Amino acid sequence: MTITPPLMELRNVSRDFLIKAGLFGQKKILRAVRSVSIDIEKGDVLALVGESGCGKTTLARMLMNVLEPTSGDILYQGKPNKDRSAADRSRKLQAVFQDPYSSLNPRKTIGSIVSLPLWIHGDLASAAIRSETLKIMDKVGLPARVYDNYPNQLSGGQRQRVAIARALILKPEIIICDEPTSALDVSVQSQILNLLIDMKHEFNLTYVLISHNLGVVEHLANKVAVMYLGRIVEMAACEELFSSPRHPYTKALLASIMAPDPDLDIPDVDLGVAFPNAMNPPVGCAFHPRCNQKMPICTIEQPSKVLQQERTLECHLFGNGR
Amino acid sequence: MTDQAAGSASIASWRIFIARSKVMRHYGVLSGGLMVAIVLAVALLAPVLAPHDPYQQALLNRLKPPFWMTGGSWSFPLGTDHMGRDYLSRLMYGAQISILIGVSTALISGALGTSLGLAAGYFGGRVDAIIMFIVTVKLSIPTILVALAVVQLVGGSLQIVILVLGLLLWHQFAVVARSVTMQIRDMDYITSARMAGCSSLRILMTEILPNVLNQIIVVLTLTMASAIVIEASLSFLGVGVQPPLPSWGIMIAEGKEHIFFRPWLVMIPGFALLFLVLAINLLGDGLRDITSPQGRG
Numbered sequence: 103m104t105i106t107p108p109l110m111e112l113r114n115v116s117r118d119f120l121i122k123a124g125l126f127g128q129k130k131i132l133r134a135v136r137s138v139s140i141d142i143e144k145g146d147v148l149a150l151v152g153e154s155g156c157g158k159t160t161l162a163r164m165l166m167n168v169l170e171p172t173s174g175d176i177l178y179q180g181k182p183n184k185d186r187s188a189a190d191r192s193r194k195l196q197a198v199f200q201d202p203y204s205s206l207n208p209r210k211t212i213g214s215i216v217s218l219p220l221w222i223h224g225d226l227a228s229a230a231i232r233s234e235t236l237k238i239m240d241k242v243g244l245p246a247r248v249y250d251n252y253p254n255q256l257s258g259g260q261r262q263r264v265a266i267a268r269a270l271i272l273k274p275e276i277i278i279c280d281e282p283t284s285a286l287d288v289s290v291q292s293q294i295l296n297l298l299i300d301m302k303h304e305f306n307l308t309y310v311l312i313s314h315n316l317g318v319v320e321h322l323a324n325k326v327a328v329m330y331l332g333r334i335v336e337m338a339a340c341e342e343l344f345s346s347p348r349h350p351y352t353k354a355l356l357a358s359i360m361a362p363d364p365d366l367d368i369p370d371v372d373l374g375v376a377f378p379n380a381m382n383p384p385v386g387c388a389f390h391p392r393c394n395q396k397m398p399i400c401t402i403e404q405p406s407k408v409l410q411q412e413r414t415l416e417c418h419l420f421g422n423g424r
Numbered sequence: 425m426t427d428q429a430a431g432s433a434s435i436a437s438w439r440i441f442i443a444r445s446k447v448m449r450h451y452g453v454l455s456g457g458l459m460v461a462i463v464l465a466v467a468l469l470a471p472v473l474a475p476h477d478p479y480q481q482a483l484l485n486r487l488k489p490p491f492w493m494t495g496g497s498w499s500f501p502l503g504t505d506h507m508g509r510d511y512l513s514r515l516m517y518g519a520q521i522s523i524l525i526g527v528s529t530a531l532i533s534g535a536l537g538t539s540l541g542l543a544a545g546y547f548g549g550r551v552d553a554i555i556m557f558i559v560t561v562k563l564s565i566p567t568i569l570v571a572l573a574v575v576q577l578v579g580g581s582l583q584i585v586i587l588v589l590g591l592l593l594w595h596q597f598a599v600v601a602r603s604v605t606m607q608i609r610d611m612d613y614i615t616s617a618r619m620a621g622c623s624s625l626r627i628l629m630t631e632i633l634p635n636v637l638n639q640i641i642v643v644l645t646l647t648m649a650s651a652i653v654i655e656a657s658l659s660f661l662g663v664g665v666q667p668p669l670p671s672w673g674i675m676i677a678e679g680k681e682h683i684f685f686r687p688w689l690v691m692i693p694g695f696a697l698l699f700l701v702l703a704i705n706l707l708g709d710g711l712r713d714i715t716s717p718q719g720r721g
Contacts, residue, residue, distance in 0.1 A: 168615055192621040205612035209634035215613075219620040268616065 107180030109308055110142040110165075110276060115174035116332075117160050121381065132380050134160040136332040137174065139407075142276070147302070147309040149319040149340070151355065152329035155380060158312045161329070162280050165310060167191050193223060196269035198298075200281035202261035206253040212239075213249040216267045223272060235271065241304070242267045242297060259290035263297065270301060276308045283318060295321060316359050320344055328352045331380055331388040338413035348410075349417050350393050387418065395419060450714055456706025463700050467519035475501070476510035478517045478670050483508050490688055502692055505678060511689075514670035515696055521671045522652045522700060525586060529651035530644050532590030537597025538640055542628050544598065545605025552602070559595050567592050567654060568661070575663040585664050589651050596643050604636045645708030649701045656697055672697050 119132040135157040142148050150158045163169040164176065167183065176183045178194060196219075199205040206215055217235040220226060226234065236246050242263045253261055262282065269277050282298065283291040295318060301307060313319050319326060320340065327337040328351065336349040347353045354373050373392045384391050390400040397418055405418045466473065486508040489496045496503060502511040544555035571588050578584055608614065609632070617631050658664030659673025667674055672693040679689030 163615075166615070166619055168618055189621050192619050195619075197616065197619055199612040199616065201612060205616055207613045207617075207631055207635070210630075218617065218622070222621045222626075265616075268620075272620075 107177065108141040109144045109146075109179060111175075111177040111180070112138055112140045112165075113175045113177065114139055115161070115164060115171045115176060117157075117164060117169065118172045130381055133332055133383065134380060135164070135171075138332075138334050140327060140334070140337070142308060142310065144275070144308055145306070146325055147311055147323045149311045149313060149323035149326045150329060151314060151316065151319055151326060153314065153355075156329040157332040157380075158329055159280060160332075162197075162278050162310065162312050165276075165278050166195065166197050189223060192219070193272050194274050195276045195278065196272065196274045197278040197280065198262070198265050198269050198282045201285045202258055202265050203253075203285070205265050206261055208253055211250050211252060212244070212256070212264055215253070215264060216271060219268065219272045235267075238267045238271050239264075242270070242301070257290075258286050259293060262286060262290075262294050266294075266297060266301065270305060273305060274307075276310065278310045278312070280312045281314075282311070284313070284315060291318075298322070316356065328355065331383055333388060333416060334414070335389065335416050336414070342413060348413070348420060349415055350395050350419070351389050354394075387416075389417075450710050452706045453710030453714060456703050456708075456710055459699060459703030460707055463519050463703065464523065466516050467523050470513075470516040470520055474510070474513035474516045475499075476513045478509060478513040479668055481507040481509055487682070487686060489686070490692075493688075503688065505675070505689065506682070511675075511692060514675060515672075515693060518670045518672045518675060518693065519696070519700070521582065521665060521669060522655065522697075524582070525589070525655040525665075526648040526652045526704070528586045529589040529593060529655075530648040532586070533592070533594035533647060533651075534597050534640060534644050536590070537594030538601045538633075538636070540594070541598040541601025542605050542632060542636065545602040546609055546624070546628055546632065548606070548609075555598065555602075559598055562592070562595050565592070568657065568663075571658050572661075572663050580663055580666045582665050582669065585655055585658060589654060593647050593651055593654075596647060597640060600639050600643050601636050604639055605632055608632050608635050642708055642712040645704050645711060649704040649708070652704070653697070653701055 114137045115135060116133070116137050117135040119134055121130045121132050122128075138161060140148065150161060152158055160169065164171050167188075178186060178191075183191065213232070213235055216239060217231050220231045220234060224231065236249065239246065239249070244260065244263050244267060248256060248260070253264070256264065266282075279298065283294050286294060298309070299322065302309060309322070311319065311322055323340045325337070326340050326343045327334045328343075328349065329335070330351050336343065336347070336352045343352065344356065347356050373394065384401075386402050387393070387400045387405050390396050393400065399418050403418070405416045408415045408417075408420050410420060482504070485500065485504050486506055488500050488504040488508075490503045490511075491498050491501050493503075500510050500512070502515065505511055505514065540555050540558070544552040567589075570592060571585070574584065574588050614627060614631055617627050622631070655664055655671065656673030656676070659671040660677040662677065664673055665671040667678075675693040676690050679686070679693070682689050
């Protein structure tokens with residue numbers, strides 16, 4: 103173990119939402135993220151996977167500093183986020199969003215969208231800002247002539263390149279990619295993924311990748327965290343996780359990848375059909391209503407975190423020295 | 425990417441062409457804009473166009489009929505009022521007052537209402553509740569009564585009327601700005617601006633306001649029309665612009681004594697009012713059609 107703290111560290115981060123149903127409705131608590139702990143080392147590509155509503159996006163928004171955790175700490179190089187200035191936070195961490203149609207202001211030109219962070223942070227003169235902006239646009243493969251264009255004049259792939267250029271212009275350490283390709287045409291997806299890989303090498307970046315496209319995850323990530331109902335149920339190195347999944351949910355998730363063969367049916371993942379409800383999570387292990395290896399203890403007790411050879415698991419199958 | 429090769433200059437001119445062809449195909453905007461332009465030209469050129477001084481009284485020439493009636497003459501094309509002042513000249517100078525009231529009231533209430541609406545929509549929660557409460561209170565205040573009270577207290581003048589109307593007609597701006605802001609607030613580009621380190625004020629001014637302005641321009645025209653009508657009503661009641669200024673409302677009020685025998689004294693300023701308000705409403709409705717994505721045209 104080295105003494106230097108990880109680049110980013112989440113310690114028991116939780117986030118609740120208060121939901122009020124109607125005027126006289128009772129207030130309910132939605133536990134979107136529940137005591138998540140992750141270390142992100144420099145150069146990592148950490149993938150967060152899981153089905154819709156499992157808390158990936160809430161977790162990402164906490165990493166982006168647009169949502170405060172209800173409890174727990176997010177540390178950057180050992181320093182808690184709340185002790186850091188807003189300027190420092192935005193210099194070190196930027197994001198690329200899912201939908202390049204809602205992530206670019208339709209009333210601003212590409213040049214002003216990409217250069218906005220420089221205007222806020224840098225003390226550069228406007229000529230320097232312009233040349234810096236054109237430089238970064240060139241890096242992500244945008245021609246200089248779109249500088250004065252508006253987003254609606256660009257294609258989806260070009261728009262996502264604009265979003266990437268904006269994220270890169272402050273030379274951040276970490277970029278949060280929230281489903282960076284799922285809104286794009288299949289033909290463009292791989293271009294954007296390759297661009298992300300190139301930029302990672304060029305700028306020595308660390309990515310947090312949120313995706314439910316497991317193919318993308320396998321291609322990019324070196325570390326995968328599987329989320330279910332706000333918890334990380336399994337986290338391991340990418341090859342490890344894909345070659346030998348342990349948690350029943352991870353197994354089902356990997357089995358659900360469809361092979362590109364029209365003769366094969368939709369894969370049978372052998373899961374129960376209980377709909378995961380974050381307002382009223384099941385007692386014990388949150389996954390037990392759907393689990394195909396359910397044991398009596400699963401309906402009573404929340405499994406604790408187990409560390410097995412660089413892999414964390416939350417499942418009674420692997421607890422207590424099994 | 426190569427089919428984007430058309431330079432940005434030609435794309436810009438293409439956008440202007442689209443906008444222009446939309447205007448040209450929309451008869452409401454076309455006719456409304458033309459009518460507004462006519463009134464605007466008359467108001468601005470009143471000192472040149474008006475045949476007489478609108479304030480000059482000539483008791484010998486009082487209550488002359490317009491030129492098309494027996495006893496009318498071309499020296500007073502629309503006749504004279506009960507003080508012998510030229511009616512056409514007063515009508516032209518009256519257009520100045522109506523337009524001045526309409527534009528400045530709309531600008532004051534627009535600035536006020538839009539900022540309140542932006543704040544309510546963006547911050548939500550308690551700020552929203554307070555601002556919407558103020559809007560509700562505002563809606564329950566009768567405009568005419570407030571104007572009456574203010575004029576009793578400080579005396580009527582053009583500036584007072586503009587100020588009172590400006591402070592009373594902002595609610596539409598607030599409601600529209602609020603609802604549009606609430607739609608935009610959760611867009612990813614707002615999150616991105618916040619991550620870039622923008623202050624709330626900067627986000628409101630540079631990211632949200634330009635997207636709200638479309639709808640605000642429409643409200644601006646409609647508020648202008650209602651400000652002009654309310655000013656005429658106030659002046660008719662004697663609590664608006666004070667004589668001898670040639671407001672259309674005052675002209676109607678002064679003509680009402682003669683309504684049975686000389687109805688044109690009421691009809692001529694009434695028609696002018698109708699013409700201007702209709703023009704502005706046509707323009708405003710048309711602008712809404714053109715700027716809304718699913719609009720006609």
